[in-house]
Amino acid sequence: MSSSTGKVLSRRSLLRGLGAASLGAGLGGLAAGCGRSVAALGAPELPPATGTYQGPPVTLRFWNGLTGGDGPYMRKLLTRFQALNPNVTIQMYAIPWSNFYQKFPASVASGLAPDFGLMHNFQVATNAARGVIVPVDSVADAVGLSQQEYPATVWESGLYQGRRYSIPLDIWPDSLFYNRRVLAKAGLDPDRPPQDAASYQAALEALRSKNIAGHWLASVDPQGVGRPFDSLLWQHGGTHYDAEGTTANFTSAEAKAALEWQVSLLDQGFSPRDASGSDANVAFKNDKNAFLWGGPGALINDLSKVKSLDWGVAPLPRIGPHRAAFAGSHQFVIARQKRFDPDRVAASVAFISWLTRNAVGWAEAGPIPARRSVRQSEAFQQLAPQTRVARGVDFIRFYPLIPGIADVQLTILYPAVSDVLLQNSTPERAMEAAVAQAGELLQENRQKYEGSR
Incomplete structure (x- = not known):
């Protein structure tokens, strides 16, 4: 194992342990699971x-x-x-x-x-x-x-x-928030935000020609890149896990395509490297960023408070063959x-x-x-x-209905995506490590929540 992979595994194990501790602390026999199914509890x-x-x-x-x-x-x-x-x-x-x-x-x-x-x-x-x-x-x-x-x-x-x-x-689908003034500055129609891969690429190139990094990727924040990764995975026809919820598909061709698109934003200069969600938000409010991908519950009221900001919102663009968007x-x-x-x-x-x-x-x-x-x-x-x-409600996707799935997503998959975009690991090493870690946790969760099978 390389030192880089070891660092990824070590940090992810710590995150997973913290997540499990927060979810299980103080529950006693009832809430901790202890291999008992809900049917056994009544x-x-x-x-x-x-x-x-x-x-x-x-x-x-x-x-x-x-x-x-x-x-x-x-x-x-x-x-x-x-x-x-x-x-x-x-x-x-x-x-x-x-x-x-x-x-x-x-x-x-x-x-x-x-x-x-x-x-x-x-x-x-x-x-x-x-x-x-x-x-x-x-x-x-x-x-x-x-x-x-x-x-x-x-x-x-x-x-x-x-x-x-x-x-x-309620439902809160990740959506495309766009800065109308920034689009107009690049000669783009502020009333027609891009809604497919070709128009999104063209918009980013037009923005770059005006020295504007149009899509600030929140690489520092695992959730900031993890939820867009989910949307892109689904748009490419992929799934996170097998039907039984025992094996992660993070190294699939669809997952690779999703991650490659995110990496391309950095490689082509459409996003600065090492940006946080806060960085992207501030840049958007100050007319230095054209696009934000995020949930309406957080962004609609936040952006509405900036009276001078000229913004709009639309469903996420279809980057892959299918329309899909992470939602909660x-x-x-x-x-x-x-x-x-x-x-x-x-x-x-x-x-x-x-x-x-x-x-x-x-x-x-x-x-x-x-x-x-x-x-x-x-x-x-x-x-x-x-x-x-x-x-965009007809195209929403949720995490699979598996007990403990949020822990797998938040403490294993999302940090792996962040590691790749921060250049702390290669896509292959990060995703292979994530598949191994996720497999262990999925099995632990099955035993904890549903009993041994």
Whole structure:
């Protein structure tokens, strides 16, 4: 093993260990998995709920990770709901996501769980397998959840072992944010952002002719290059893992094509080397960068705060043969309790039902409503940037529904991509090492969450 490969493996092992520690600390036998499947833990049935609440006064605890600019929007919606339902008080606890995923299982194990929470779609299967959230099939019925209301990717994302464990609130597809002034400076049409590989290449070349590096690749930030890598892999027809979720495909021809395109941005001078996501964002706001690839939840409101900035947004360009874009989703979950209080469950379901139907207020924070009927509403059509992002909803892709998959992506694959772009390793060495590390962790996860097979 070369010293370079050893450094990659060593750093990745440390990251993986930290990720596993944060996900498993303080859980006890229930949440740590210990080789027990959710079937062995049992899946309790919730008390009946109708989607409205007329019972005695209750106070609910709602946990989420909305500590950024999206938090005030959620609190505003809580105030609206409570004005309509004065017998329901909701205490919102916004906890940084990394701490949230540590504390949530621990709260269940200690008997101090919140009534309900908001999780990322790629954490639902993990927490379902741990047994810290419960099936919400009956909640889906009360909310009026139906396959016709959601894209197939979103509809399927809350399923684990044949049961539904989450109610989708929103979708946040990675999209193309473009600086209209910078495009115009290069002689490009600011009203027609590039939407395929040829027009994107031509735009970058035109920008380079004006000494503008048009696409700042966030090589320093693993997520900043990892999510675009996901989109490019899917666009080239690839998959991250085999159907059983036991083997990583990071060395496939499709993965190679995705990584080569990212490397080409650096080699052709379309992006500075060693840039961070913050660097790219600041350059965009100061008319020195034409394109950002990122999620609407973070960028729409951030860019809107710069009143002098002239920007637009569109679906990601199709660089490969297929349209595809990484996306995530916030989804409601019900925490496992030692004993369910029927009134608290009914009130929780009433809020979840109300918010999914009134998600235009949440869309103001940037994310796209998950329900098709809300996206088609006149109120949503008034949100110009969000409606343009929504044009890409039919092409979204999620991580596969495998317990522990976020740990594999965030601590193994994404750092490997970053290592290549920072020239810390060759593509071959980095991806081969990542395949080996991912194979080990995938097997560990199968034993931890689903028991030995």
